[in-house]
Amino acid sequence: xxxxxxxxxxxxxxxxxxxxxxxxxxxxxxxxxxxxxxxxxxxxxxxxxxxxxxxxxxxxxxxxxxxxxxxxxxxxxxxxxxxxxxxxxxxxxxxxxxxxxxxxxxxxxxxxxxxxxxxxxxxxxxxxxxxxxxxxxxxxxxxxxxxxxxxxxxxxxxxxxxxxxxxxxxxxxxxxxxxxxxxxxxxxxxxxxxxxxxxxxxxxxxxxxxxxxxxxxxxxxxxxxxxxxxxxxxxxxxxxxxxxxxxxxxxxxxxxxxxxxxxxxxxxxxxxxxxxxxxxxxxxxxxxxxxxxxxxxxxxxxxxxxxxxxxxxxxxxxxxxxxxxxxxxxxxxxxxxxxxxxxxxxxxxxxxxxxxxxxxxxxxxxxxxxxxxxxxxxxxxxxxxxxxxxxxxxxxxxxxxxxxxxxxxxxxxxxxxxxxxxxxxxxxxxxxxxxxxxxxxxxxxxxxxxxxxxxxxxxxxxxxxxxxxxxxxxxxxxxxxxxxxxxxxxxxxxxxxxxxxxxxxxxxxxxxxxxxxxxxxxxxxxxxxxxxxxxxxxxxxxxxxxxxxxxxxxxxxxxxxxxxxxxxxxxxxxxxxxxxxxxxxxxxxxxxxxxxxxxxxxxxxxxxxxxxxxxxxxxxxxxxxxxxxxxxxxxxxxxxxxxxxxxxxxxxxx
Numbered sequence: 001x002x003x004x005x006x007x008x009x010x011x012x013x014x015x016x017x018x019x020x021x022x023x024x025x026x027x028x029x030x031x032x033x034x035x036x037x038x039x040x041x042x043x044x045x046x047x048x049x050x051x052x053x054x055x056x057x058x059x060x061x062x063x064x065x066x067x068x069x070x071x072x073x074x075x076x077x078x079x080x081x082x083x084x085x086x087x088x089x090x091x092x093x094x095x096x097x098x099x100x101x102x103x104x105x106x107x108x109x110x111x112x113x114x115x116x117x118x119x120x121x122x123x124x125x126x127x128x129x130x131x132x133x134x135x136x137x138x139x140x141x142x143x144x145x146x147x148x149x150x151x152x153x154x155x156x157x158x159x160x161x162x163x164x165x166x167x168x169x170x171x172x173x174x175x176x177x178x179x180x181x182x183x184x185x186x187x188x189x190x191x192x193x194x195x196x197x198x199x200x201x202x203x204x205x206x207x208x209x210x211x212x213x214x215x216x217x218x219x220x221x222x223x224x225x226x227x228x229x230x231x232x233x234x235x236x237x238x239x240x241x242x243x244x245x246x247x248x249x250x251x252x253x254x255x256x257x258x259x260x261x262x263x264x265x266x267x268x269x270x271x272x273x274x275x276x277x278x279x280x281x282x283x284x285x286x287x288x289x290x291x292x293x294x295x296x297x298x299x300x301x302x303x304x305x306x307x308x309x310x311x312x313x314x315x316x317x318x319x320x321x322x323x324x325x326x327x328x329x330x331x332x333x334x335x336x337x338x339x340x341x342x343x344x345x346x347x348x349x350x351x352x353x354x355x356x357x358x359x360x361x362x363x364x365x366x367x368x369x370x371x372x373x374x375x376x377x378x379x380x381x382x383x384x385x386x387x388x389x390x391x392x393x394x395x396x397x398x399x400x401x402x403x404x405x406x407x408x409x410x411x412x413x414x415x416x417x418x419x420x421x422x423x424x425x426x427x428x429x430x431x432x433x434x435x436x437x438x439x440x441x442x443x444x445x446x447x448x449x450x451x452x453x454x455x456x457x458x459x460x461x462x463x464x465x466x467x468x469x470x471x472x473x474x475x476x477x478x479x480x481x482x483x484x485x486x487x488x489x490x491x492x493x494x495x496x497x498x499x500x501x502x503x504x505x506x507x508x509x510x511x512x513x514x515x516x517x518x519x520x521x522x523x524x525x526x527x528x529x530x531x532x533x534x535x536x537x538x539x540x541x542x543x544x545x546x547x548x549x550x551x552x553x554x555x556x557x558x559x560x561x562x563x564x565x566x567x568x569x570x571x572x573x574x575x576x577x578x579x580x581x582x583x584x585x586x587x588x589x590x591x592x593x594x595x596x597x598x599x600x601x602x603x604x605x606x607x608x609x610x611x612x613x614x615x616x617x618x619x620x621x622x623x624x625x626x627x628x629x630x631x632x633x634x635x636x637x638x639x640x641x642x643x644x645x646x647x648x649x650x651x652x653x654x
Contacts, residue, residue, distance in 0.1 A: 009108035018647070019081050019554060024113055026077065026547045030070040031121020031162055033540050036132045037063045037533070038154035039125070043133075055529030062533045066540060067161045071168065073544040076288070078169050080551040082176055106173045114166030122158060126150065132536075139307070139528035141521075202247035209240030217606040226609040233606065237294070237599060242287040244595070285552045286592050292545040293596035293637070294603075296538050297629050301600070302607055303534025305625040306527045306614060313615040314523065316444045318516040320353055320485040322497070327481055327510025336484040343500045349490035355441050356484040357394035360464050362387035363477045366454055370425040373477050386453040389464045395457045398441045404459075405434060411457035413437040415445055424456070427470040431456075442485055481510070546640055549589075553644040556585075557651030585648065589641050597630060 013020050040046060041059040133148040213236035220226045324336060334342065337356050344351050364387040365372045365379050374384045392405050405411070410431045412419055424431050439445060440455055458464050468478060488496060497515055504511035608622055616622070 006108060009105050009112060013109060013112065019551070020113070022547055022550050023074075023077055023081055024117055026543055027074060027113065027117035027162075028121040028124060029543050030066070030074065030540065031118055031158060032125040032128065033536055034063065034066045034070065034161060035122055035125030035154055035158040036129050037066055037536060038157045039129055039148075039151055040133060040136060042151045042153050043149060054526055058530065058533055062537060063157070065537065067165075069540065069544070070162075071165045073547070074165055075169060075172060077544075077547050077551055078172065079176075080555065082173055083555075103174050107170060110166060110170040110173060114162065114169070118159065118162050118166075121162075122155065125158070135535075136529070136532045139524075139532050141524045141528065200247070202243045206240050206243030206247055209236045209243060211240075213237045213240060214602050217602065220606065220609055226606055227613065229606075230610070233603075238291060241290050241595065241599075242284070245286040245290070245592075246284075285548060285555075286588065288548050289545060289552070290592035290595045290599070292541050292548065293593060293633070294599040296541045296545065297596065297600045297626075297633050298603055298607065299534050299541070300538045300629045300633075301604075301622070301626045302611070303527075303531045304629065305607075305611060305622045306616060307531040308625060309611070309616040309618060309621040310520070310523050310527055312618040312621055314516055314520055316615055316617055318514070318519070319442060319444055320355070321487045321516045323483065323485045323512075323514045324500070324504060325481045325483040325510075325512045326504065326508040327479070329482055329508065333507065336482055339503065340484060340486060340500065343496060343503065344488065344490075347490065347492040347496040347499065349488050349493055349496045352487045352489070354484065354486035355398040356482075357390055357398070357442070358461075358480065358482050360389040360468065361479045361481065362389070362468075362471070364471075366452075369421050369423060370427075371454075371471075372427070373471050386451065388453060388455045389467065390455065390457050391461050391464065392457055392459050403434070405457070406432075407459055407463065408432055409434040409459065411435050411437055413440045413443065413445075413455040413457075415443055415451070415453040415455075417452075419454075426467045427472075429467060429470050431458075442483075542636070549640055550644050550647070553648040554651065557648040585645060586641075589645075593634065593637055597634075600626065600630065 037059060041056065041063060046056060046059075130148045213233045216229050216233050216236070217226075220229060324340070326336065329335060335356075337354065340351060340354070343349075362371070363374045364385060365374050365383050366385055366387070367383070371387055372379075392402075392411075395411070396402055402411075408431055410424065410433060412421075412424065412433045413436070419433070419436055421436075422433055424433055437455075437457075443453060443455060458467070490496065497513075497518070501513040504513055604622060604626055608619055611617075611622060
């Protein structure tokens with residue numbers, strides 16, 4: 001008897017291979033991606049990389065996201081699979097099998113699929129793990145000779161995750177069958193979701209949700225603020241998209257029905273009616289396709305922009321190659337220019353484009369043309385900004401030919417948006433803004449900068465001291481540093497940087513050394529890792545997207561087979577029916593893509609602000625990446641259309 005159930009389970013899987021094999025393949029690929037990410041997360045070499053902490057944390061998040069989304073979508077597609085098989089399961093009850101027997105068969109099917117998928121996915125992950133690891137090393141600009149270690153931790157994590165998912169799928173299947181009546185099982189495949197009620201209310205909610213999400217994006221005051229709005233924006237788009245496809249689109253099509261000149265044409269009459277029916281019955285599937293498409297494009301665009309824009313981010317942060325600063329220079333110690341030039345001479349390095357200056361920093365607030373010292377009990381944290389005071393004498397060494405300043409005048413510069421004022425106040429001290437500088441040698445400018453820095457060039461050091469006195473000095477709110485920025489070139493530049501850094505940290509108080517080349521190496525590890533995670537997650541979502549589209553085509557194929565026969569009986573020839581069906585399918589297929597592209601286009605504003613937090617302020621880089629990803633995704637989507645449409649037409653016409 002036991003062999004009977006096993007044979008029946010195996011026979012069912014083979015007999016239902018059009019619906020089971022894609023699910024099985026998706027399970028394998030999900031396991032593989034999860035295992036690869038978990039393995040790379042635990043690789044010893046990754047943890048030792050400079051600046052790898054952020055990458056490792058994102059890997060951990062990626063592993064959790066992979067497990068969560070794999071669970072959600074495998075459960076979702078399993079629901080579609082079971083729905084297609086309920087008629088078959090209902091027939092079993094008619095032929096004499098009890099529900100407990102059906103449950104046993106389903107349990108064996110789930111056990112076989114889960115075990116086989118887990119084993120095959122892990123084996124594939126072990127085989128291809130080396131390849132993925134080589135891709136990661138390439139993105140990180142590391143030696144490709146590093147070995148990919150087999151880790152039991154990754155194996156255990158993968159096993160536990162997908163066994164849990166398999167158990168949930170099993171219980172879902174058992175619950176679906178045990179609670180259903182035989183008649184319900186027989187006709188479940190033809191039972192659609194009810195989206196007929198409250199269509200106008202849902203349409204209104206859809207517009208409100210999508211409009212609210214877009215409003216939140218465009219009203220974000222600063223790049224930092226966008227981080228706190230990511231989740232509510234995503235949630236509003238999720239529900240808004242679902243409501244749109246279930247109601248808004250139906251409302252639009254019903255409006256076409258009222259247009260007599262358009263509607264009362266044979267093809268339009270049937271197409272519009274068919275589309276209304278499809279939208280009502282397939283709202284969840286269409287919204288899922290739209291959301292998945294949006295997620296794939298946003299993730300890929302963001303991570304690709306971060307990787308491609310590394311040079312832009314580096315040049316924004318480092319107007320010159322190296323920046324050094326100290327809080328104090330003792331009597332008898334070399335000044336920073338002296339130290340730099342002495343060390344450069346030792347190593348045969350040439351110094352160029354240098355700028356040295358003394359700067360007074362204020363942790364302040366700029367509001368209503370007035371600078372104040374930041375106080376937590378008065379101002380919110382998002383109001384704080386950096387105020388930098390530099391003397392005219394120091395500034396004149398950076399820029400030749402600048403005009404002198406009167407005692408009540410200053411030059412002003414903002415790292416983001418222009419101040420646009422003629423007067424500035426430091427407490428009760430008022431100064432005329434003689435010129436607002438469009439650029440500054442030591443600070444790059446961008447309207448999307450995540451932090452705003454204000455630079456004021458003052459006539460003398462005495463005026464700066466007066467400003468500090470006026471603002472009532474508070475502990476940790478003011479600081480004064482000696483700074484220098486410069487470019488260096490020579491065969492021993494690496495040794496020069498190391499020696500200079502060592503002398504600074506050993507001999508000077510509050511020493512700080514920053515170098516673009518060192519930062520570039522660290523950024524390679526961080527943003528190369530981001531792109532790798534983005535590629536894996538995009539691949540995972542593309543797999544889920546393909547599965548959702550495939551099952552949607554199969555479901556509609558079996559549903560439309562009867563409608564196809566009815567249309568033939570009422571007098572339409574095969575070519576007319578084929579043209580109508582093709583039109584409906586194309587509209588239904590590409591409608592979610594159209595909406596996803598709109599979501600992507602609008603979300604670019606939020607993505608641009610999010611990237612500004614990382615220092616990427618060049619919008620052109622983002623637009624080029626978004627355009628490339630959109631075109632590539634559209635191409636893949638079209639390929640999926642022709643691949644899955646073939647299955648649909650085969651089902652309908654047979």
